[in-house]
Amino acid sequence: MxxxxxxxxxxxxxxxxxxxxxxxxxxxxxxxxxxxxxxxxxxxxxxxxxxxxxxxxxxxxxxxxxxxxxxxxxxxxxxxxxxxxxxxxxTRGDDAVTVLTPEPRPLRAIALGYVDARAAFDAPLVWAGRGREAECTGLRGSVALVTSEAPKEGESPLRYEVIGRAASAGARAVLFINDKPGGLLLAGVSNFLGTPAAVPAYSITYEEGQRLRRLLAAGHAVTVRVATASRCTxxxxxxxxxxxxxxxxxxxxxxxxxxxxxxxxxxxxxxxxxxxxxxxxxxxxxxxxxxxxxxxxxxxxxxxxxxxxxxxxxxxxxxxxxxxxxxxxxxxxxxxxxxxxxxxxxxxxxxxxxxxxxxxxxxxxxxxxxxxxxxxxxxxxxxxxxxxxxxxxxxxxxxxxxxxxxxxxxxxxxxxxxxxxxxxxxxxxxxxxxxxxxxxxxxxxxxxxxxxxxxxxxxxxxxxxx
Ligand SMILES: [Zn+2]
Incomplete structure (x- = not known):
C-alpha cells in the first residue's frame, strides 16, 4: 500500500x-x-x-x-x-499625469480603481491639505493636491470622501500623496460602490508629492496635465x-x-x-x-x-x-x-x-x-x-x-x-x-x-x- x-x-x-x-x-x-x-x-x-x-x-x-x-x-x-x-x-489604461510648469516632468502616478476615461486637460495644482471640508475651498477648475498622512487626532478622511468633496468644490482631479516614502504608490479604489469616480483620482509618490507641495508653498504656479484612459466596464x-x-x-x-x-x-x-x-x-x-x-x-x-x-x-x-x-x-x-x-x-x-x-x-x-x-x-x-x-x-x-x-x-x-x-x-x-x-x-x-x-x-x- x-x-x-x-x-x-x-x-x-x-x-x-x-x-x-x-x-x-x-x-x-x-x-x-x-x-x-x-x-x-x-x-x-x-x-x-x-x-x-x-x-x-x-x-x-x-x-x-x-x-x-x-x-x-x-x-x-x-x-x-x-x-x-x-x-x-x-481596466487600467495608458493614464498620464505630467507637471507642465514650473519644470516639465512626468509624475509616477496610478489611477485609483473606478476612475473613468476623460480627455486630457491642463489645470493649476492647488494644495488641499487632507481634503477636509474647510480645506476644499478655492478648488474650482484646479487639480487638488492632497496628503494621505494620518492626522494627529481623529480619523483620516477616506479617499472616497475626499474625491466627492473636491469634485463638489469644482476640482477637476485629485492627486493623493502617498504617506510612505521610497517611490511607493498605493493602489486602491476611488469608491466601494463600483461607480465611476466623480473626477479622476491618482496616487502619487511621497517624494514627488512633497516637492509639489513645497513649490506651491513657495509661491510657484504649478500646472499639471491629466490624461485618463482607464475604464469602468x-x-x-x-x-x-x-x-x-x-x-x-x-x-x-x-x-x-x-x-x-x-x-x-x-x-x-x-x-x-x-x-x-x-x-x-x-x-x-x-x-x-x-x-x-x-x-x-x-x-x-x-x-x-x-x-x-x-x-x-x-x-x-x-x-x-x-x-x-x-x-x-x-x-x-x-x-x-x-x-x-x-x-x-x-x-x-x-x-x-x-x-x-x-x-x-x-x-x-x-x-x-x-x-x-x-x-x-x-x-x-x-x-x-x-x-x-x-x-x-x-x-x-x-x-x-x-x-x-x-x-x-x-x-x-x-x-x-x-x-x-x-x-x-x-x-x-x-x-x-x-x-x-x-x-x-x-x-x-x-x-x-x-x-x-x-x-x-x-x-x-x-x-x-x-
Ligand atoms: Zn487583501
Whole structure:
C-alpha cells in the first residue's frame, strides 16, 4: 500500500473510533507534519506570481490564476468549480499625469480603481491639505493636491470622501500623496460602490508629492496635465470553489481573495492567502476529506475592487446553511485568533491555541470585528467568522498595494505556519458539532456593530445594509 493510501485509512480508522482517542489525534498530527514536510502552497504561489502576476477581475492574468489553481488542485485529486458572477469591473489604461510648469516632468502616478476615461486637460495644482471640508475651498477648475498622512487626532478622511468633496468644490482631479516614502504608490479604489469616480483620482509618490507641495508653498504656479484612459466596464468573473461534502449539509467556509492589484504580483496581498487556502484543500483531501460538516474552500474574486466575490458567493448560497467562516487575507505567522464579536467562541479558540504549544501565539484570542475584507458580508449576516492575527516581516508589508508586492517578499516560513494552523482550525470547526456555531440574532449583531465602530465605517463607505 502506498503512503498516500495508508494515511486516509488512518483517518478513517480514527473517525470510526478504531484508534482510541487516548492515542492522541493521528490525523491532526499527520496534517501538521505534511504542512511542513510536503508544503506545496509556496510553489503554487510562485506560479501565480510569475506566470500570472497582478490580477484584477476580468483580466487574462486573473483567468490564468484560476487555471493554475485548478491544475494544481487536480494534481491532489481536488475538484474545484467556478461560480461565475458579474461585477463592476475596471481596466487600467495608458493614464498620464505630467507637471507642465514650473519644470516639465512626468509624475509616477496610478489611477485609483473606478476612475473613468476623460480627455486630457491642463489645470493649476492647488494644495488641499487632507481634503477636509474647510480645506476644499478655492478648488474650482484646479487639480487638488492632497496628503494621505494620518492626522494627529481623529480619523483620516477616506479617499472616497475626499474625491466627492473636491469634485463638489469644482476640482477637476485629485492627486493623493502617498504617506510612505521610497517611490511607493498605493493602489486602491476611488469608491466601494463600483461607480465611476466623480473626477479622476491618482496616487502619487511621497517624494514627488512633497516637492509639489513645497513649490506651491513657495509661491510657484504649478500646472499639471491629466490624461485618463482607464475604464469602468462590467465584467464577468468567478469564484473558485472546492467542496468537501460532509456528513451534514451545514457548511464551513474557508476563503481568501485570489484577485490582486495589477501593478505588482499581488504576492503578499493576497497570493499568500490563496496559497494558504490551497494548502488547506490539499491537507483536507489527503487526511480529512469527510468531516461532520461540509467544507467549502473558496478563492474569492473581486475583493480589491469592493469585496464583490464574497457577496456573490453568499447570494449564490442563500439556501445553504453556512455556520462558520475563516478568512485568510495576508495571513502572516499566526500569533492569535480574532473571533470578531462572536464571544461564545472565545473558549474554543483559546483551547485550540493551547492545543498547539509548539507555536508562539503571543496575541492569544481577541474579539474585534473589522471591515473591508471577504469576511465582512459574513459578519453582517451574523455568521461566526474567524481571522488570524499574524506577524508579517516589515519587508513583506512595506510594498502593500505597490508594484513591489512580489514573490521575493513572501516569508516562506510564515506561509507554512499559517497553512498548518489554519488547516487544523478548519478541521476542528468541520468536526465541531458541540461548538456554538450559531448566527447572532439581529439585535445583538447591530449592538456589536455599533460598539465596534463597524456601523460608522460601513455607513461612510456606503456599504451599511441595515
Ligand atoms: Zn487583501
Amino acid at each position: 502506498c503512503r498516500s493510501l495508508r494515511i486516509p485509512f488512518l483517518a478513517l480508522a480514527f473517525t470510526l473510533g478504531i484508534i482510541p482517542a487516548v492515542a492522541g489525534d493521528p490525523v491532526r498530527d499527520a496534517m501538521l507534519g505534511s504542512a511542513y514536510s510536503a508544503h506545496e502552497g509556496y510553489g503554487v504561489l510562485q506560479r501565480i506570481c510569475d506566470e500570472a502576476g497582478g490580477r484584477l477581475p476580468g483580466s487574462p492574468a486573473n483567468d490564468r490564476t484560476l487555471r493554475i489553481l485548478e491544475q494544481e488542485l487536480q494534481k491532489h485529486g481536488v475538484a474545484a468549480h467556478r461560480e461565475a458572477f458579474t461585477m463592476p469591473g475596471w 462590467p465584467v464577468t468573473t468567478a469564484n473558485l470553489v472546492a467542496t468537501f461534502p460532509g456528513k451534514r449539509k451545514a457548511r464551513i467556509v474557508v476563503g481568501g481573495h485570489v484577485d490582486g492589484w495589477d501593478i505588482g504580483q499581488a504576492a503578499v496581498d493576497n497570493g499568500v492567502g490563496s496559497a494558504t487556502v490551497f494548502e488547506i484543500a490539499r491537507l483536507l483531501a489527503r487526511f480529512s476529506p469527510v468531516n461532520e460538516y461540509t467544507v467549502d474552500c473558496v478563492w474569492f474574486n473581486g475583493e480589491e475592487l469592493g469585496i464583490w466575490g464574497s457577496a456573490a458567493y453568499l447570494k449564490a448560497h442563500t439556501q445553504d446553511s453556512i455556520i462558520a467562516m475563516v478568512n485568510l487575507d495576508m495571513p502572516g505567522r499566526p500569533t492569535g485568533i480574532n473571533v470578531m464579536g462572536h464571544d461564545a467562541l472565545i473558549p474554543f479558540a483559546r483551547t485550540f491555541l493551547a492545543g498547539l504549544p509548539g507555536f508562539s501565539f503571543t496575541d492569544s484570542v481577541i474579539s474585534v470585528p473589522w471591515t473591508n475584507s471577504d469576511h465582512q458580508w459574513f459578519l453582517l449576516e451574523g455568521i461566526p467568522s474567524f481571522t488570524f492575527m499574524g506577524h508579517l516581516e516589515k519587508e513583506s508589508v512595506h510594498h502593500y498595494h505597490d508594484m513591489g508586492d512580489s514573490f521575493d517578499k513572501v516569508d516562506r516560513r510564515a506561509l507554512v505556519d499559517a497553512s498548518a494552523v489554519a488547516a487544523l482550525l478548519v478541521r476542528e470547526l468541520a468536526n465541531g458539532t458541540a461548538l456554538p456555531l450559531r448566527r447572532t440574532p439581529l439585535e445583538e449583531r447591530l449592538e456589536n456593530f455599533r460598539r465596534s465602530g463597524m456601523e460608522q465605517r460601513l455607513k461612510r463607505q456606503g456599504q451599511w445594509p441595515f
